[in-house]
Amino acid sequence: MQPHPQTLYEKIWNAHVVDRRDDGTCLIYIDRHLVHEVTSPQAFEGLRLAGRRVRRPDLTLAVPDHNLPTTVRVDADGKRIPIADPASAAQLAALEANVALFGVPYFTDRAAEQGIVHVVGPEQGFTLPGTTLVCGDSHTAAHGALGALAFGIGTSEVEHVLATQTLLLTPSKTMEVRVDGDLGPGVTAKDLILTIIGVIGAAGGAGHVIEYRGSTFEAMSIESRLTVCNMSIEAGARSGLIAPDDVTFAYLAGRPMAPSGADWDRMVSYWRTLKTDDGAHFDKRVVIDAASIEPSVTWGTSPDDVVGVSGMVPDPAAMADPVKRAAAAKALDYMGLTPGTAMTDIAVQHVFIGSCTNSRIEDLRAAAAIIGGRHVHPGIRQALIVPGSGLVKRQAEAEGLDQLFIAAGFEWREPGCSMCLGMNPDKVPPGERCASTSNRNFMGRQGPGARTHLVSPAMAAAAAINGRLSDVREMMA
């Protein structure tokens, strides 16, 4: 009998079933667990209270990122500069105490490897194809770019994984998002995923794991694939996946935590089997033509409020669905926008290039290419560039990108989540507007009353130079 054709998701899922209950719920083994300072203290506390240990510290990796300030961390003598906010300092201290007590591998706030969990995992080779990977952060979906089944979990589940290295899960439905063809000039992975979210809707992927398939994804670097998979959660999906291929293997080869030697060869031959079989069933399918995609920008307070940069602010009155109409009206009120305004007529006061969506070296190079020798517009109050990790920062500095950014009027910061979630001192003031390469334009996400427009790094650089949202294609040589 022929085995029935399986999706990539089913293959990884089936390889991790420890126990299957009658109702279909499975105990799933977790191969990799990333831990950060914000969603872990209560989990470690739970372990302590119950007298439990971390079952597999060797499969766990902790790094602070969310609330760490992005200002300089050591003084001229190499001594640590204390964090001013006592609550942030206490949270970092709690993580340090917990990793020491439970023996969890840890990158300190001053380590060269420190950075955003979702940048660090792939960069270290901690993230591997065919693994199950979790983190107490919804953008864990990013790691699917390397063919890992990766998803965000809450703190109770963090505790569950720490204690048992498993999770009790029900299988997700599957969705194929197929995109073929070349992206146009100035159109990036970010524009593609924003467009996909606009098509699927912010809740359209609920209960599903998306597999991104087609020549457009195959042609992408791992950095771009990370950008795509990262925002799967913004379409409501549990996770995003891209089948591992030679691009993946080339990216991983030689990374500190990746296998090497004979192990490497054996793993690569296993990884090559990790693709969806012909004729496998998806519960939903979405097809998008790469050539139809423009540089994109959000106008509202949900990531599916997206429009091509040549478009304009939509008119809620023209929306047929009453729920959408009400939400759009509320969003425009919050955003301080009038229907019919051209997107490129919207002035911004802040620019943020960073976050786990767009803070890798490729993103910084793309921003630098647009800036060239130009200068940030006088109407911009703050333009921040926050590399995703210490290693990205070093690489950028080796290429002289930091000098180009600083000369242009940007601030060059230490790695962390920064203005993506407005938890550390990097915030957009109330009522002010930010062109941001992050992933969420929710009300108050970048600070109370902050107005966010999600864009690609190249589009953010263009907005910084012009002081308004801009079509990056007009600025390309």
Added chain:
Amino acid sequence: MNPVDQVTGRAIPLGLANIDTDVIIAADHLKTVTRLGLGAHALESLRRVPGNVIDDPAYQGATILIAGANFGCGSSREHAVWALMDRGIMAVIAPSFSDIFSGNAFKNGMVTVVLPQPAIDRLMEVATTEPITIDLTTMTVTTPYQDRFIFDLDAFRRDCLIHGTDEIALTMENEAAIGSYEARVEALLHSPGT
């Protein structure tokens, strides 16, 4: 977690769709190392609007929240559940929830009830004057006007909620299976760095 088989009380008819976890509890309040004390900041941005329904004296002491579709979307922060529970909200009724939020709610003994929009509309109306009852044994939401809406909840979750099961202890009973799984794959999936 505490066992729960019924939630009854006044329900706040909020009704908005896409209430994300940044709205439920802003990032500024996540710098805590405990689960307690977040209630004061729950739904802060909505409560800043004068005349908002959450602060309406009619709903003081409410135990239920009625919301629109995709409730709890966005960040995985379990603080969203802790904040609502700290305010006394023990159940949320909505047409749909984000996967992570409903999972987090369940782990803390908070009940999430999915009902179709017409049922939500009716409950929003009743909630303005009357209490509502959610019963996990019969899987119904009822009102003093004899409304009776049946909802679905998987048997495992329902059992855990009713018995207040410690899921970690439950999984630890599978230690032998976990150990033998590890032995089986150890040859294939190596620890990082080895």
